[in-house]
Amino acid sequence: MKNTALITGASSGIGKELARIHAAKGRDLILVARRKELLEDLKEELISKSNVAVQVIQKDLSVVGSSQELYDEVTQNGWQVDYLFNNAGFGGKGAFLDRDLEKDVEMVRLNVMALLKLTHLFGKDMKARGKGKILQTASTAGFLPGPFQNTYFATKAFVVSHTQGLAHELKGTGVSITALCPGPVATEFAQVAGFGGSKMFDGAASAYKTALKAYSAMEKGKVICISEIQFALLIRVLMPLLPKSWTAAIIAKMQQS
Ligand SMILES: NC(=O)c1ccc[n+]([C@@H]2O[C@H](COP(=O)([O-])OP(=O)(O)OC[C@H]3O[C@@H](n4cnc5c(N)ncnc54)[C@H](OP(=O)(O)O)[C@@H]3O)[C@@H](O)[C@H]2O)c1
Structure with missing residues (x-):
């Protein structure tokens, strides 16, 4: 295995496109999902x-x-992870107190805890080698209050x-970290989160274009990548x-559209 990327959430959407882009460069992969x-x-x-x-x-x-099991399996097989794509995640519509806690x-365990642990x-291994790239799939949601998808x-x-x-902590270590922050993207996300048919996903970006921008930002070592210009201006x-x-009221309206 060489120039290997471990991609979580590689079975669909943005993760699948990241895998295709990485492979097209002749680089190896470890694909992870359920x-x-x-x-x-x-x-x-x-x-x-x-x-x-x-x-x-x-x-x-x-x-x-x-x-930890994933890390152990990878290292016991002698596979070196040169690129880590922490991409797996899901959302969920509804007022916080009405949702199944x-x-x-589970969302916090996947979107936060798994990402934290794998990073x-x-x-640590990347820092010891003085080389590596990490891409975290965040969201424009990360800059905003989020009523009804709190x-x-x-x-x-x-x-x-x-x-x-x-x-900042990684400066000078040879390891870079990038957060991809897209707006709505046409993937399975909307269906899984309970937004099937929502106007919020009309005109959603393509998963391929989003992944392409993310990959390029990661290669350049950019810290934040807001993948569409209109969302960059908004944020x-x-x-x-x-x-x-006011921001909370606007977001609340969007979640219920
Ligand atoms: N689509 C959007 O509008 C949008 C906007 C901003 C940010 N994002 C973020 O983009 C990332 C990718 O989502 P996507 O839009 O590509 O949606 P997606 O098509 O639903 O992909 C989600 C991926 O995560 C995996 N996954 C879900 N639960 C998992 C679990 N418990 N363990 C392991 N893997 C799991 C899924 O695979 P399995 O079901 O096979 O496990 C799938 O490969 C997420 O972090 C999401 O929050 C999405």
Whole structure:
């Protein structure tokens, strides 16, 4: 295995496109998600198109201890992770107090805890080697209050903040970290989060274009990548001018559209 990327959430959406882009550069892969058959199909496609080495690991990363198991399996096989793509995640619509708390706890375990643990484990090895790249799939949600998808927005705020701080700590180590912050993207995300048919996803970006921008930002070592210009303007220019209560009201309306 060489120039190997470990991609969580590689069975669909942004993760699957990141895998295709990485493979097209002749670089090897470890694909991780729960749906093994989808990972096996992707493995076959990548090997036939790009002649790269691909490993598949089926893992539910919301289970306590699963990130350590994943790390142990990778290292025991002698595979070196040069690129870590912490991409697996899900959202969930609804008022916080009306939602099943267990589902939100599972969301925090996947979107925050698995990402934190994998970054720590593989990041340490990268730092010791003086080389490595980490891409965290966050969201524009990470910059905003998120009524009616509150826990999801908060998990992404964690990812944005943690990435920004860690990027500073990693200066001069040879390891870079990038947070991808897309707006709505056309993937399975909307269906899983309970937004099927929502106007919020009209005109959503393509998973391929989003992954392409993320990959390029990661290669350049950029810390934050807001993948669409209109969201960059919204987050960086418009939202800071508005009172937080107005922003929350706008987001609440969008979640219910
Ligand atoms: N789509 C959007 O509008 C949007 C916008 C901003 C940010 N994002 C972020 O982008 C990332 C990728 O999402 P996507 O849009 O590509 O959606 P997606 O098509 O639903 O992909 C989610 C991926 O995460 C994996 N996953 C979910 N639960 C998992 C678990 N417990 N353990 C391991 N893997 C798990 C899924 O695979 P299995 O089901 O096979 O496990 C799938 O491969 C997420 O972090 C999401 O929050 C999405």
